[in-house]
Amino acid sequence: MSTKDFVEKDYYKVLGVPKDATEAEIKKAYRKLAREYHPDANKGDAKAEDRFKEISEANDILGDPKRRKEYDEARSLFGNGGFRPGPGGPGGTGSFNFDLGDLFGGAQGGGGAGAGGAGGFGGGLGDVFGGLFGRGGATRAQPRRGQDIESEVTLSFTEAVEGATVPLRMSSQAPCKACSGTGDRDGTPRVCPTCVGTGQVSRGGGGGFSLTDPCVECRGRGLIAQNPCETCKGSGRARSARTMQVRIPAGVSDNQRIRLRGKGAPGETGGPAGDLYVVVHVDAHPVFGRKGDNLTVTVPVTLPEAALGGEIKVPTLGGPPVTLKLPPGTPNGRTMRARGKGAVRKDGTHGDLLVTVEVTVPQELSDTARDALESYREATVGEDPRAELFKAAKGA
Template sequence: MSTKDYLEKDYYAVLGVPKSATAEEIKKAYRKLARQYHPDANPGDSGTSESTAKFKEVSEAYDVLSDARRRKEYDEARTLFGSGLGGFPGAGGATRGGGFPFDLGDLFGGTAQQQQGAGERIGDLFGGLFGGRGGATRPGGTTRRPRRGQDVESEVTLSFTEAAEGTTVSLRLTSSSSCTACAGTGAKAGTTPRVCPTCEGTGAASRNLGNFAFSEPCRDCKGRGLLVDDPCPVCDGSGRGKSTRTIQARIPAGVGDGQRIKLKGKGAPGENSGPAGDLYVQVHVKPHQVFGRSGENLTVTVPVTFTEATLGAEIKVPTLKGMPVTLRIPPGTPNGRTFRVRGRGVTRKDGTKGDLLATVEVLVPQKLDDKARTALEQFRDATAGGDPRAELIQQARSE
């Protein structure tokens, strides 16, 4: 595939997002389309149907736009060609810098004396854009560059306690990897691929246009550097397949429901000794029947009797994964008052803990025997005084 073919692909249109789309919007659009066209969602797909081709196209677009560096290079390349770079020398009047409609010194931030080798740096730009292969176009030729593995997403559901204290979970991941049948060569078992004679195994071919040069994927080997005469029947000669693996992932303490955490280097393996991608885990937390969360603090509602709230008392308060603590309730405690028990909350990143916020709920007795009723009536008579609602009513009338 030529450079012209690459530059004519509008990856933003493929994903149905504007050029100004955020990384989150791009990811959301990709996930929606990937689910729609994924082979698993289209049983019976022979690998040549429109849905399969669309899935590959969507994946290729996301592969570029999800990587900040490659997206920047892609945007720059389309801007350059879209503004007249396709005309090259002699296309449209007097130009500077050897026939270009711009000054190479302006492009690379140097003076006219510093423009030597500018074409090589543009070669770096396009070589990095098209699949991460092909270095700068220099006399010694280009080399295949390492390529970072794709990021992988997963989900996990934790108990309330696991989220608060942290835990290690097993995650089953499916990602792209070398085909196990051909060990990534793309050749049928018992055969071996041969070095592409066109690019001599580099995977890239150079194109020189005066004092402007850049590299592009080799048309014959499609950038692999190898030619397969007898393709592997499992991967159809691509050398890539789907792998499923189980990893142990450490979920840090204090994660909340709906939080998305990043585990660096736990994604798909890279190509050509490139680094692995990252793993993003969406966390779901089950509610607790006793405790709640308020940031790094735990919350709990503790029932107290009328006499405990009135006369004061020492009560037992439950803690998460620990023995109950004693809380002193002062006399005259109103309903809904919150007390703080320090160090009994959610574990923080530095290992310390938040607090436990205990809110008292005064219980009103539903049934009274004669003795209790008589005692309450005596209490009422003994504490009889002014109407506690008189001021409230007066304020309401004054408005």
């Protein structure tokens, strides 16, 4: 912003107050407008952010008696269209008490009074322009993305397989409710004099390059509280707890990390919200297990069923049982597959249910069962299931 543009800018009009407004009236008008146009209340609205910056600039000048006096004198000197010479003639000084050379040097990078200049003024209007706008004019503080949040949730085995919506309570930094995110008890923060509202400061780097860092004075906000809010200590941010309903997709695995974009902490100065990362823990199931998209289950079968074969019913997760055909001579530990009875995949299809056979040996026998087994043993005399084992052991 040039010196001419700055002086011609009517800050009284910006705040909607008359030129003879009292300090209380100026403060009241600024507080009302600042709350209305604050970036945290108008996320993503660049026009509102520009308007807030303009309001802050106006308050920074009119809210300070010394700067207001210098501003009024500057407008009296320049008028509404350009320089108006004082009694001293075209290059005269008139009776103003600020240094016009400093004014141009600070705001435009010029070299003091020249033709039509006013080297005889005393005071510090140049400091107003130089401190508030710098040489190249201030830019608004850059939008800052909110922090990412990580939380944990524990699901039952069935919820993990089928998906579930669960309440999740989290805590994060958010705009302070007590001061509407301004950091100021009265909602009237001032532009930071260190970074002149940009939220950033430059420092020299190697090879002629300039490096930019967040302003330490205002912590990158571009504003400083005149009367720090007791809740947030002037930061404009406070710890806030909230509960939200989170949809966990079907087929999630134990310790899987799910990312929910834009569900993290709110951003600053119109910046986007961070992300929410949910780490899922899954409780064990008393019957079913899981291998990727497949579910697993161990099914006991009797000796006759394993030897003679037949049909067995197998439970499924959340559905009716399925019937599997058991081939004659099924060994212990054999795994069969029930297709489409597993966990839900990302594409909506299902994995399989892997059924492992466990042949049970009876601990107690009835007389009839004992006689039947004795008959079986007599019928298989001469068969030695360990013969091949000893043969292989000798040959090794």
